[in-house]
Amino acid sequence: MSPHHTTSISMDTSTLAAVASFVAFSTKPRLLPPLNPSRSLPRTRGSLAVCCSHSHASPPPSPLPCTASDEEEVAPPRLRLRLLAEEFGALPDADRARRLLAYAAALPRLPQADRVAANRVMGCVTQVWLLGSCDRSGRMRFAADSDSELSRGYCSCLVSALDGAGPEEVLDVDPADLAPLGVAAGARSRVNTWHNVLVGMQKRARAAIAAREGRRPGEPFPSLVIGRDGAVRAQGSYAEAKAKFLSPDQSKISELVNALREKQIGIVAHFYMDPEVQGILTAAKRQWPHIHISDSLVMADSAVQMAEAGCKYIAVLGVDFMSENVRAILDQAGFTQVGVYRMSSEQIGCSLADAASSSAYTHFLKTASRSPPSLHVIYINTSLETKAHTHELVPTITCTSSNVVATILQAFAEIPDLNVWYGPDSYMGANIADLFKRMTIMSDEEITEIHPDHNRKTISSLLQRLHYYQNGNCIVHDMFGHEVVEKIKEEYCDAFLTAHFEVPGEMFSLSMEAKTRGMGVVGSTQNILDFIKYHLKQALDRNVDDHLQFVLGTESGMITSIVAAVRQLFDSYESSKEGASIEVEIVFPVSSDAISKTSIDDSQDSGSSVANDLEQINIVPGVFSGEGCSIHGGCASCPYMKMNSLESLLKICQQLPGEDNSLSVYQASRLNAKTSLGKLVAEVGCEPILHMRHFQATKRLPDKLVHQVIHGNGGEPL
Structure with missing residues (x-):
């Protein structure tokens, strides 16, 4: 790909919520037709097994065969869902909730022994429990329950649609199949129940396929579990290495x-x-x-x-x-x-900062300078010298992972026919383009809620004028690639997923999908911390036994701040030591032992990319064994940061x-060097930061920057 390749993305942390909720259910609820609510459902605990449970869960009951006949004819799940949609769609609005409650009444109650945290469906405001296993004939058998009648109705519809289907048929159900089933949803959280219960069912179907094929469950990712009393339990050697520093000398x-x-x-x-x-x-x-x-x-x-x-x-x-x-x-x-x-x-050093100081990045911006009007949006994680030199090539504003989308949308709204050039993080650039592409299927009203000056036409237009650099990434976030994503899909699909905006597209898409059902966040490190705190606070407000599991899709050094914030929240609730049993588990998506290599051939080309070869990480002082290597290369710990x-x-x-x-x-360098235009590097390099601060305060680009973009840097001195 050329360095000035144009792609499409969409969305910032504040923007993410609106876009993500649309992406999950992009059609208006059409509402459904029933299968027979009285059809038999698995009723006994003995006939069910919780598949693929995490290490925190209690051991599942021994799976016993269901009594269903092997010859029983069962309609495909997607057909059942379509029939449900037609059933509810034929009803007047006032009757849909009543029909949902009728489904709830037909759903057998789970025994109290099964209404436990280990069987809880995360992401539902109400308590929802799910069990599932494969019977002798190879069909999935499900049972579910909730303390909310509407949620029980949703569970009953899904159980009636998927119970008795083959595991592959369960996996074939697309979340989009649920879009017309937003029955009497009202609150967004209730709609999430559909999706989260389906994810739980599909997880159990994957486990059933693995068991049928003789595949043993993979070794779990290491994790730290923080209890309500503040105690920390480490699972795996990598987690143990992190935990020992939580009680310092x-x-x-x-x-x-x-x-x-x-x-x-x-x-x-x-x-x-x-x-x-x-x-x-x-x-x-x-x-x-x-x-x-x-x-x-x-x-x-x-x-x-x-x-x-x-x-x-x-x-x-x-x-x-x-x-x-x-x-x-x-x-x-x-x-x-x-x-x-x-x-x-x-x-x-820093791999991103190094990418922005390369000759290839200069070429990227020289291309931008020949395509007026152009604005360079540069990630804050770059050197002051780079900010200064790029600002003299193309008018520049800095951004963070939490404000980059808002910055770009505002720039396109303020300056006609603008070209935006983002860099140096290629993953974030691709993710931004992907988010904007998602916005093109939204309604004008939904887009206006995100930004009042945009609609489908303007978003489609700006996609053609959004360019991002193709050859820069963070050596930590590069870790969250295909192998990690596949394991998360297989074993942690029902957990809360967090992802920094710098992760590769696969992890980004997975977390965005989770976000559509209230189970994910994509943004900055602070956004990730706030997301964890928000869901813990919800659990504390409910004050029922719960186990919240979060996959940490960023540098593992965040764990100290996460543990501190979790402990502080636990302590802030009165009688916290006597409340419900609530735990927070932070999962590190790395190999269990996480041992990095310890030798390197000194004859290697010093110009090769650190990000592409795990062995080369040891060039950097401060990297030791146990630094959190992924199952497919890359490390969860930044080697440069560890030099402190x-x-x-x-x-x-x-x-x-x-x-x-x-x-x-x-001593930190005081940059006394001058730019090619004879200005002090420190002075010019601070200007893009000041432009961002102005935008954060006013939600508009500063007049000086707009003038520079329209008239070129020669139109007004920097």
């Missing part, structure tokens, strides 16, 4: 806090930081408030607040472009005397102010 905490307080040092750290360091920082923050762990954008803002509060130094735990940004933003805010220090004597060690942090804090110049190699 008290002496190290005291040592760090004493140094921070004495020297007036603030710390800003990225979510992807090493768990050992994050564990210490999270505990130290209780004694010293000037510690902040966040995504890259907020790090610089927090540093300014710390300087305003009197901090004399800022320690930055991240990659080099983050410390450069902190340095530049502090200078711009007037805090030139505040020292900024990085945590390694060696260069701390606890030893370096303590050393720098203790040696400050470093008057003997011993810490000069750790």
Whole structure:
């Protein structure tokens, strides 16, 4: 593909909700015709087995044969669903809910022993339980129940449609088949019940096929389970390595806090930081408030607040472009005397930042400069120098994973015939294009809810003028490819799925599908954290036994912040130790042992891509065994972030102010170089960031940027 290839995508985190809910049920509920609600259903616990349960579930009952005759004629599930749709569609609106309640009354109640957390269908606001197994004749037998009569009606319809079908027939049912069955839905959460119960049924059908073919269940991904009392249970060696840092050494905490307080040092750290360091920082923050762990954008803002509060130094735990940004933003805010220090004597790189500084990226933007009017939307995770040089080629605004779609939609709305050039993350670019393509099948009214100045015609038009760079990715998010996605589909399809906007398309699509039924999120690290907190809060409000399982589709360093947030929520509820048994499980989609290779041929071409060869990761200092390798290459832990060690942090804090110049190699660069137009790199590089801040505050592009796009950078000095 050429570097200026145009594709199509759609959607930002705020936008995602509206688009995703449409994608799930893109047709208006037509409502349904019944099969006989009194048809026999599996009634006994002994006739059912919970297939493919996760390690947290209680052992399933031994599967006993159902008594159904092998010769029983059973209509295909999709035909049954069509008949249901015709049945409900023939009824007046007022009668549809009554018909649904009639189905509910026909559904046998599950024994209390089966109404347990292990059989719960996640993602339903009400409690829904599902069991399923294969009988002697190879047909699936299902039973379900709910504490809500409407949800019981949905379950009864699905059981009547799929019970007695072959496993392959169950898998053949498309979620779109459920679109006309939005019977008396009212709330979006009720519509989700249809989809989530179907996913549970299909998971059990896959397990039945695997058992029939003699395939044993694969080894589960490692995970951490946080109990209501705050205790953490690790499953798998990789999870155990993460868990041991959640209760940090008290002496190290005291040592760090004493140094921070004495020297007036603030710390800003990225979510992807090493768990050992994050564990210490999270505990130290209780004694010293000037510690902040966040995504890259907020790090610089927090540093300014710390300087305003009197901090004399800022320690930055991240990659080099983050410390450069902190340095530049502090200078711009007037805090030139505040020292900024990085945590390694060696260069701390970033695969995305490196991609944006390549000659290929320059060629991408030179193509953009020949296609006016053009706007360059650059990911925040790039160096200040790159931002400066690209801004002089093409007017540039920075973005984050949570505001990129809103930025692009607004730009297309404000500037006629605009071309947008996004980079350097190729996966995010493809995902943006995919999201916009999804929007083209929405109604104008639904699109207007997302952005008032857009409709199907404008979205279709902008797709032709959206370009993204084709050769840049994060070496961590590159991990979430085909093999990982297939295992998630097979064994974790009924779990909550989280995905950073930088993941490959397969993981993105899977999480978007989960989002349509209230079971997924696609966005920034903060969006992922907020999603987990939201669903835990819902469970705590319900106060019934529950096990919430989340697949973590981003860097595993986030686990420290997740555990801290989960514990805080548990503690915030009165009598939490006496409430219902609620657990949160965080699943790491990596191999169980997650052992990276430890040797490398020094003769290898130093210009080859780190992302494409797992062995090459060991070139980077700070990578050890057990770093979270996927089952198909890539690692869940960023090797560059791991160069920020606890030893370096303590050393720098203790040696400050470093008057003997011993810490000069750790000081963040102050970019005094000039651009090709003779401007200071730091000054020009900050402008795209300021453009983004203006957009965040006003929801419009700044007039200066619009002028530069329309008239070219020569029309107004940078």
